[in-house]
Amino acid sequence: MTKVSPMHKEIDKETATSLLGFWVYMMTDCILFASLFAVFIVLKNNTAGGSNGAELFSLPFVLMQTLILLTSSFTSGLAMLAAQRSRIKDTFIWLGATGILGASFLALEINEFTKLDHSGSSWRTSGFLSSYFTLVGTHGLHITVGLLWLAGILFYIYKKGLNETSVKRLTMFSIFWHFLDVVWIFIFSVVYLLGVN
């Protein structure tokens, strides 16, 4: 144990089982999003005489959101790599970056939602907007929960350092965050890019 840290060893069986369990949860979460996507695709032309996607969405704005979330997904992966190598300073830097980028993403989304609501396009306006707010809002809710979870992990690492439990939690968080980015790619493509088309 002189040169190789304990984290370099094969992860033990119990940790592997928890990670697989979390992965299976993530799959069910994807199915939840798939059903919301199905609802959106079915309802997206039902604008009830109101505005459609081409009138409401701004392409530069949504590109900025996408790049921010993609970068935060990348930094969350780097935080996990740093934690697995017991580099606590790098872990804090990359986790902090993930948190800041995630919070900016959420701020942009809340800003977009309030703007839509104030311009008379609320979730009550049409089937299209109901399904839009449900799909994108559910994603935003996941991001919010992820940010709270991230704060919890940061606090735990600050208190207890990088032990096996904190690395396991960080690995789960990073899986969660990567999947939220994957879901966002499809929101970006199906809702926004095909919506303005």
Added chain:
Amino acid sequence: MENSMYRSKAFKAYVTGFLLSLIFTLIAWGIVNRHVTNGHHLYSHLFINILVLSLAILQLVVQLIFFLHLGREKKPRWNLQALLAAVGIIIILVVGSIWIMNNLNYSMMNMVPSQEDRPF
């Protein structure tokens, strides 16, 4: 030893995945942006649909491999099996919903107005 993290294979995989995702995102966005700023006449609707969806699926695969390390999993590959089961359910759910609802819309079009008022 100090710089091992930023020279490791895993780090390079993350950078590769990040750059590929960035490229796919920018291609999809750039083409749609060009199409919209040119008054929606540049490409056909079908072409844009297929292109944007293919790029999204490509990016999904890239992130699964480079961010979620699905390719490096050892047998019996439980993660991959769970993922494939989920993909199967998702395809049935989404394609099935679109298919059925389009069919219902089509059937509704041929109804005479008096029929629409009747609940059964």
